[in-house]
Amino acid sequence: MNERHRLVESLLCLVREYSMTAPGETVLVAVSGGPDSVALVHALWSVREELGITLYVAHLNHSFRGEESDNDARFVWSLASSLSIPCVIEKVDVPRMRQMLRLSAESAARLVRYEFLENTAEKIGAARIALGHTADDQVETVLMNIIRGSGTDGLAGMPPVRGKIIRPLLGVRRTDVASYLQEQGLSARIDETNLLPHFTRNRIRLRLLPMLREYNPGIDTVILQLAELARADSAYMNAEASKVFKRLTIACDTGAVTLDRGELLGLDLAIRRRVVREAVKSVRSDISDLGFRHVEDLLGLLATGGDFRYELPAGVFVECERGSIVFRSERQRDVPIIYKYEIAVPGETPIGEAGVLIKAEVIESHLEPVRSPDDTEVILDLDKVKGTLVARNWQPGDRIQPLGMKGSKKLQDVFTDRKIPRRVRHRIPVIQDGERILWVVGVIISDVAKVTDSTQRCLRLRAVPVSPCSYDRKVV
Incomplete structure (x- = not known):
């Protein structure tokens, strides 16, 4: 042979x-x-x-x-x-x-x-x-x-x-x-x-x-070794940056992604730079014209603590507002998203506009906590729910009686206090019965249908992320 x-x-x-x-x-x-x-x-x-x-x-x-x-x-x-x-x-x-x-x-x-x-x-x-x-x-x-x-x-x-x-x-x-x-x-x-x-x-x-x-007669070999070392380092750093990018993502839509500003600023500089590049790549796959100076200028603006708008190459726009930073593929006015769905009880109701699935089940006891730490799950007194339960978008003038409070508060003020960007507010599901707002998913729970010692039947509602993105996103 x-x-x-x-x-x-x-x-x-x-x-x-x-x-x-x-x-x-x-x-x-x-x-x-x-x-x-x-x-x-x-x-x-x-x-x-x-x-x-x-x-x-x-x-x-x-x-x-x-x-x-x-x-x-x-x-x-x-x-x-x-x-x-x-x-x-x-x-x-x-x-x-x-x-x-x-x-x-x-x-x-x-x-x-x-x-x-x-x-x-x-x-x-x-x-x-x-x-x-x-x-x-x-x-x-x-x-x-x-x-x-x-x-x-x-x-x-x-x-x-x-x-x-x-x-x-x-x-x-x-x-x-x-x-x-x-x-x-x-x-x-x-x-x-x-x-x-x-x-x-x-x-x-x-x-x-x-x-x-x-x-150096062996310069070719030296350069090839350099490439091999850089490839391994880059693969590791990019994988880590991808994980962090997913963790920092507050919301993602077609052509736009929103990150947590505070967490981004708290990252090590090497990862911070790569997360920015990952964010740009998520709204525009070709980032070959995104240079070092572009990323550094953006990070410099971010560090000032103020709100700003910044244009990157090839029509990528960055908007920083309060606690979030938004990368989008083109500058456009935010168009309010309008939706309204009747929630199946018991059952599952997909809210495509918000990227969540609302799961509802009737339970006999409330031994578990009545709310999750991130407000993506809540247990209500079913007998206090009046009429049909619906999920809809936020509307100007909406008010809620926060859990533990006697008076009501404008949802707009709640959003401002929680530093929720204006552009994502219309996507957040507002859960209401025939008369009152009971829950704003991922944001706040109402006092009006809270579970008490006299509660006989409970309604558990859970918001499960179902996103069109290639990664899971947090419920906004």
């Missing part, structure tokens, strides 16, 4: 280490026709049965190089045919799109390429999209991120796995690619634009790296 080339061994090692594929999955391989992608698709083809995967090839003709671009497409089609791999080819006028979107050639090409790959993967049912980035690409990416300005996430470079994207050659050097192609008798297309110093990545490869190697 012939010994496998080190490129194949490295590929298999990375695939298994990061669980890049699973038996029975279809993998879409992005093939430009260059050496790296040719080596990738051939190596995956050679171990397809061992991995139990099915391959597809995808090629995007960017139309940058005229006839040469068309020849690239024909080459990829021929290569895929020789390996009996189905092939999808699409042609897009990226130069024209670049002008329309006012993007650099690199940015426009990347945008169109990833959209093409994601759409193709969805059409053919591919679980993974394999890209041919190598260790040399990783070195260039880290340097490029440093030059542009980057935090720890940028120092980590490209992840081996990100969603559907996998990079099986990330542990392979370009010298290994050249050796593999020679051993297998494979040819590849050469994009001469990669030799021109017009693009940042090319200048790093052709000018900066050779200069750095004069200071």
